[in-house]
Amino acid sequence: MSDIKYLETHEWYLMKDDEITVGISDFAQNELGDIVYVTLPEVGQEFEKGAAVVEVEATKTVADAYAPMDCTITAVNSQLETEPETINNDPCGDGWMFKAKVNTVDDSGMSYQEYETFVS
Amino acid sequence: MVSGGNASSLPLVGGKPEPTIKELSSPGRRASKFPKLDVPEVKINHESLKKEKARLPEVSEHDLVMHYSRLAHRNFAVDLGFYPLGSCTMKYNPRFADSIASDSRFANMHPSMPEQFTQGCLKVYYEIGNYLCEITGMDDASFQPPAGASGELTGLLIIKKYLEVNNLNHKTEIIVPDSAHGTNPASARMAGFTVVEVETDSRGMVNIEKLKEIVNVNTAGLMLTNPNTGGLFEEEILTISQIIHNAGGLLYYDGANLNAIVGASRPGDMGFDIVHSNLHKTFATPHGGGGPGSGPVAVKSFLREFLPGPIAENKDRKYNWYHPENSIGRMHGYHGNFLVTLRALVYMKLLGKEGLDKLGSYAVLNARYLSSKVSKIIPLAYDEPCMHEFVASVKDLKKSHKIKAYDVGKALLDKGFHSPTIYFPLIVEEALMFEPTETQSKETLDDLAESLKLIVDDLQKEDTVLEDYPKNLPVGRPNELIPAKYLTVNWGDFELLEITE
Numbered sequence: 001m002s003d004i005k006y007l008e009t010h011e012w013y014l015m016k017d018d019e020i021t022v023g024i025s026d027f028a029q030n031e032l033g034d035i036v037y038v039t040l041p042e043v044g045q046e047f048e049k050g051a052a053v054v055e056v057e058a059t060k061t062v063a064d065a066y067a068p069m070d071c072t073i074t075a076v077n078s079q080l081e082t083e084p085e086t087i088n089n090d091p092c093g094d095g096w097m098f099k100a101k102v103n104t105v106d107d108s109g110m111s112y113q114e115y116e117t118f119v120s
Numbered sequence: 121m122v123s124g125g126n127a128s129s130l131p132l133v134g135g136k137p138e139p140t141i142k143e144l145s146s147p148g149r150r151a152s153k154f155p156k157l158d159v160p161e162v163k164i165n166h167e168s169l170k171k172e173k174a175r176l177p178e179v180s181e182h183d184l185v186m187h188y189s190r191l192a193h194r195n196f197a198v199d200l201g202f203y204p205l206g207s208c209t210m211k212y213n214p215r216f217a218d219s220i221a222s223d224s225r226f227a228n229m230h231p232s233m234p235e236q237f238t239q240g241c242l243k244v245y246y247e248i249g250n251y252l253c254e255i256t257g258m259d260d261a262s263f264q265p266p267a268g269a270s271g272e273l274t275g276l277l278i279i280k281k282y283l284e285v286n287n288l289n290h291k292t293e294i295i296v297p298d299s300a301h302g303t304n305p306a307s308a309r310m311a312g313f314t315v316v317e318v319e320t321d322s323r324g325m326v327n328i329e330k331l332k333e334i335v336n337v338n339t340a341g342l343m344l345t346n347p348n349t350g351g352l353f354e355e356e357i358l359t360i361s362q363i364i365h366n367a368g369g370l371l372y373y374d375g376a377n378l379n380a381i382v383g384a385s386r387p388g389d390m391g392f393d394i395v396h397s398n399l400h401k402t403f404a405t406p407h408g409g410g411g412p413g414s415g416p417v418a419v420k421s422f423l424r425e426f427l428p429g430p431i432a433e434n435k436d437r438k439y440n441w442y443h444p445e446n447s448i449g450r451m452h453g454y455h456g457n458f459l460v461t462l463r464a465l466v467y468m469k470l471l472g473k474e475g476l477d478k479l480g481s482y483a484v485l486n487a488r489y490l491s492s493k494v495s496k497i498i499p500l501a502y503d504e505p506c507m508h509e510f511v512a513s514v515k516d517l518k519k520s521h522k523i524k525a526y527d528v529g530k531a532l533l534d535k536g537f538h539s540p541t542i543y544f545p546l547i548v549e550e551a552l553m554f555e556p557t558e559t560q561s562k563e564t565l566d567d568l569a570e571s572l573k574l575i576v577d578d579l580q581k582e583d584t585v586l587e588d589y590p591k592n593l594p595v596g597r598p599n600e601l602i603p604a605k606y607l608t609v610n611w612g613d614f615e616l617l618e619i620t621e
Contacts, residue, residue, distance in 0.1 A: 034601040059600040060543065 004092060005068075005109030008118065012092055013068040015107060023096040024056065024065050024087065027119045032058040035084045040076040041098060047071055049106060054097050056087070068109060071100035125564030126571075127201025128536030128592075130193075137594045138190050145177035151184045194594065196538050198407070202564050204490075206509045206541035206553025207301065207349055209379045209401035210408075214470060217404070217463040226462055231454035235440050241458065242439035245432035248465040249416075255476065256378070256395045257388020258418035263456040264428040268376060269303040270451055271396025271415030272343070275372045276311035277448040278394060278419065278426040279341050282370065285426075285446060291340040291368065297326050299350055299545045301376055304343045313340055320547055324350040324502040331363055339367045345374035346390065347381070347507035349545040351487065351553075361391025370394065375415075378402045379557065380484055380508035383477035393420050403464035414460040430455060482558035483508040486565065490556050493569035497576050498528075501548040509555035511548050518550050523579050523586065525550040528572075530597065531579060531589040535571035 004012050010028035014021045029035065039055040047053050052064035053073075076098045079086055087095035110118060179187070196203070203210035221227065229241055249261040265271040276294070283291050293316045294308040305315040316334055321327040325348065342364045346354045354360065361371050373392040379402045381387075387395045399414040400407040407413070419427060428451045430441035441455075468476060484507050491500060491510040501511040517523040529539030529552070541553040556565055578584060590596060 034604075036601065036604045059604045 005107070005111065006115035006118075007066070007068055007109055009066050010119075011065050011068055013109060015102070018102045018105075019074065019099055020068065020071060020102055021096050021099050022053070022065070022068060023091055025115070025119075026091045027115075028063075029088050029091045029095070032056060032061060032063060034059050035087050038080045038084045038087070038097070040078070040080065041073050043073050043075060045073045046103070047073070047100075049104070057084075065097060067100075069102055069106040070104040071102050073098055073100050075099040121563070121567045121570050123202075123561065123563040123567035125202030125560055126536040126567050127196065128534075130200065130536070138187070138194065141177045141179065141184075141187055144179050144183055144187060147178055149178045149180045149183070151179060151181035201536055201538065202556075202560055202568055203538040204540045204554045204556055204568065205538060206351075206511070206555040207376055207544065208407065208541065209376075209398070209508075209555060209557055210538075211379075211401075211404050211557040212559040213404050213406050213463070214467060216470060217466040220466045221459045221463050226459065229458075231458070239439050241455075242432045242441070244458075244462050244465055245455065246434055246439055248461055248468065249432065251465070251468050252397060252416060253418055255382055255386065256373075256375075256397065256418050257386030257390075257392075258395055259421040260424040260427060260431070261416050261418040262427040262429065262431050262451075263414065263416045263461050264451040265396065265415040265417055266452050266457050267413040268374075268396060268398045268401075268415040269307060271398075271417050272303055272307035272372075272374065273310055274415075274417045274428060274448065274451050275394040275396055276307050276313065276343075278417070278423055279370050279372070280311050280313070281426045281446060281448050282423060283340060288340075288368065291338055293336075293338045294340055295331070295334060295342040295364075295369075297344065297348065299324070299348050299547050300343060301345065301349060301374060304374060308343065318342075320348075320350075323504060324348070324352045325354050325356065326360060328356055328359060328363075331360065335363055335367045335369070337367065339364065339369040341370040341372055343372040343374055344392075345377045346387070347377050347509075349377070349553075350502050350511050350548070351380075351506040351509040351555075352502060352504050353380075353507055357390045365391065376401065377508065380480050382479040382483075384480045388420065393423060394418070399460055399464040404467045405460045405463040412457045412460060414457045414464065416456070416461075428452075479558060480508070483556075486556040486558055486560060487554070489562070490554060490565045490569065493565070494554060494572060497569070497573045498552065501551065508557070509553060511545065512552045512554070513548050513550050514552065515549040517576070517580070521580050523576075525552050527579060527586045527589060528552060528575065531575040532571065533590040534592045535575065537568055537571060 004014050006012050010025045035058050037057040041053050047067040049069045051067050053067050054065040056063050077096050252261050265274045294313040295316050296304045298317050299320050308315050319327045319330045370393045373387040373395040375397040395418045396415050399405045425444045425446045427444045429443035429447050433442040487508050491506050498512040501513045525542040529542045
């Protein structure tokens, strides 16, 4: 848990060498409610920091998950295409959304404690 | 408390849920019979011929009528109780307008009849066009768009055509505030524009400094509703329109909130170039499932030739249909929703100039009265005097008691009221948006406030299970997840229905 960092836009990322794994926080999935559909990016797509990468559709709303830093997609969690509820059940584990190669390192995310304070 | 707007006395509120028609089905029962075959039978041999019988529910005519009548009795409606749905202007629809619209001389008129036989109908369009232009401060109107969102698209297509004709194709950006109705950015995208969002300031109004930063040579226009969705009058509207006009853009007025200002101020005087009105809101024609709606678009004279036709005009004491030269094309078959337009004209004539002059003020008075009562129960989102609607937020109750706007809306149903709009505008957390309209009495507003206090107290009690609300309705909280994931719209999808059950 301790290596996971959070953004103000409620994504989490885990950086290992030059690769990040990204998902949305437990707080975010709770706010969205039951997630019914997820539109994932394609492997190889490039995103700038702050660009919308994943579209998350819940019963009453649609939200975007943004790129935490400039990156190129290396893998997506295709389980979410058939079982989007995985995000509700395990947002920071099996509910990860994509992995990406970091193009410009920006490790400015909040720690878990900082994020907890931010959302409360 | 006793009030005219409380529907808790409805005899069919409570009791068991109505069975589905599939559950009422029994093999062999029929509600209708085909006449005897009196022509030679022909065998059809075609690949698309179905091999199996359609799996339709089989019920007797009486069971069928009882089923739908019971469902109809359980429908909440403006005619049954108070419907404080913010941004929707759910006002009373006068019966007199209905009786005029059912007159066979209007109701049986065919839209293809030649002009010389439909002079009365043309006069209806001509007169209401003039009234609407007078009320909104515009010059010409088209009654083609059948609804508000269609009116928005019409307006945006007019901007697009205007830019094309004037060789201003580089102007591709439409500015929309973050508090706007969701239809605004959607209409702009549908018309082929890029949407640029402008932030709202801490008072709940368009942030002028941010607007100045965003506006550039590519700005095609701005879409705004005034009062905005926070129920606040955009005080800087003249500055806003100057900023947009200086950049060569046009101003579009989303008429969803027109009810607040009728008789007091006019979009045309604020600098707007295009206005849509929702006759099914501001001008008291049926709204929602009882529609259809009507979203006429009015413009300043320099945009007249882009309007969708036909438009009724009067020449040499004779009415005729006019087709604008550079028209964006039709938005509807024939002449728009005529009988709806007629109802709106009757409403305007019933109120007269004197009544219309007071319309907005009374709507605002009712909203301010209710907001002062609600603010003592749930804090308001903005510390500004409201117009025709106001926004409250239960974000504090969510922190302290996990009570969401959704829970308050659901619990209010038990008390005989429709829920206010929830989770809108999007920029207010846990928003509840109330719009009483001028057609509710003081007693009804008092009753709603009292009921709201009771349920907010109830929901905070230690042994409360939020999911139990509403407690007195035949259906509690429907599962919203499964229908969203497995949408079932066909009679044949019974297997799918079973999964969802």
